[in-house]
Amino acid sequence: MAQPQAPFCTDIRDRAFCEVLNEELVCALGCTEPIAVAYAAALAARTLGTEPESLEVGCSGNIIKNVKSVTVPNSDGMQGIEAAATLGAVGGNADSALEVLETVSTADIARTRELLERPGFCTVELVEDVPNLYIKVCAHASGHTAEVVIAEHHTNVVFRALDDATLEGSREADPALMEHEANPAYDMLKIDAIIDFADSGDIEGAREVLERQLALNDAISREGLEHAWGAEVGRTLLACRENDVACRARARAAAGSDARMSGCALPVAIVCGSGNQGITACMPVMEYAEQLGVDHEKLVRALALSDLVAAHVKGYIGALSAFCGVVCAACGAGAAICWMRGGTREQIGATIVNTLGNVGGIVCDGAKPSCAAKISAAVDAAILGCDMAMAGRGFRAGEGLVQKTVEETIESMGYVGRVGMKETDVEILNIMIGKTRV
Structure with missing residues (x-):
C-alpha cells in the first residue's frame, strides 16, 4: 500500500513559506x-x-x-x-x-x-x-x-x-x-495553508527574520511615539485613548510610519516591498499579543501568519498601484489577531473579507506623512472586521466585491487594484505633477 504523502507535502509547504518570509522580510x-x-x-x-x-x-x-x-x-x-x-x-x-x-x-x-x-x-x-x-x-x-x-x-x-x-x-x-522571475513558493499561499503553517508548521527557517521584524519595527514605532515626527498620527491616537488596545494597536503602527515617512534613519523590516506594510503587519499583532498574554512563540507564529496573508493579498495587485497596500497588511494583522483570540479558520477568513469589504480601494497618492493616517484607518477596519467575525457577523457574497469564499474575495479585490485602478493611478500622478489642473 502506498504511503500517505501528507508529511512530505507539509514539509514542502513549510520550506516554501519560510522561503517567502525570507524573501519578503528584508531590511x-x-x-x-x-x-x-x-x-x-x-x-x-x-x-x-x-x-x-x-x-x-x-x-x-x-x-x-x-x-x-x-x-x-x-x-x-x-x-x-x-x-x-x-x-x-x-x-x-x-x-x-x-x-x-x-x-x-x-x-x-x-x-x-x-x-x-x-x-x-x-x-x-x-x-x-x-x-x-x-x-x-x-x-x-x-x-x-x-x-x-x-x-x-x-x-x-x-x-x-x-x-x-x-x-x-x-x-x-x-x-x-523584463520581468522579475516569480518565486513558485508564492503559488502555495492560500489562507487555509497559511493557518495550518501558523498552527503547527516548522517556522525555524524564518525565525531569524521574524524576530528581526519584531525588533526593528518595534524600535521605529517607539521612536515615532517618543518624538515629533511627521503629522504625529500615532502620538495623537495614543493621547486620546491610551487604555484602549485597539487604539494602541493603531497608534503603534501609525507611529512607525510617522517616523519613516519623515526621514528617520532607523531601519525597518519590509513586507511586500514596503516598510509601511511591514510595520502594519507587525505592530498591531505585537500590541494584541501583549494584551492577550500570549507567549513569545505564539507571537512569532502570529506574525508569520500576518506577513503571509499580507503577501498573499498583495500578490494579486502587484508591486505598486493606486491601491493602498497597507490594506493588504492590515488584512494580515487582523487575521493574526483573530488567530491569537482563538478564532476558527472561518472567522479568520471572515476577518479578511470584512476588512476588504470595508476599506479595500483606499487610494495611494504617494508616500508621505498621511500614510500614517491610512495605516490607522486600515488597522481600525481590520480590528472591526475581527470583532464582527468573532461575533458571527460579516459581509456576504454578492455585496459589492465580496464573493463566496475568502480566496475569491481576495482575487476580486486584487483585480480591481491591478486592472481597475490603472486609470486612477494615471490621473493621481497627473494631478501630483501638475499635468492636470482640477
Missing part, C-alpha cells in the same frame, strides 16, 4: 522608493568607477509618486528623486541594497547639496509603458556612461552596462519590459 532604511533610486544610483556610480559628472534618472509614474513627498533618510531633510539619486551616487554603498544610505557622512550630504546646485547635474524624466516599478539611472563621467535598470522589485537589477559592455541582462531585450 530597508527609509521609504523603499527613494532608497531604490539611491541604490540604482550607487550601483551606477560604482560601475562607472568614479563620482559622476552628471546623472540621468528615468522613473515610472509610481516611483515618482512615492518619492515626491518623503524625506530621504540620512540626508539632513532633503526630498525628491534628485536628492535620492545624487546622495546614493556620492555616498551610497551599493552592497547594502535597501540600506544603501546607512553609512553616508556629513561630507557626502554637503557634496550632494553642492552638486544639486549645479544646473542640469541630475535630470529626471517620466518613463511610460514600463512596469509600475521601474528605475533607470545613467551616470556620466570622463566620456564614459554607466547604466543601471531596476524593474518589478526594488532591488531587481535587470540591466547593467558600462559604455558598450553589458555586465548584467541583455541589450537585445527591452530592459523596461
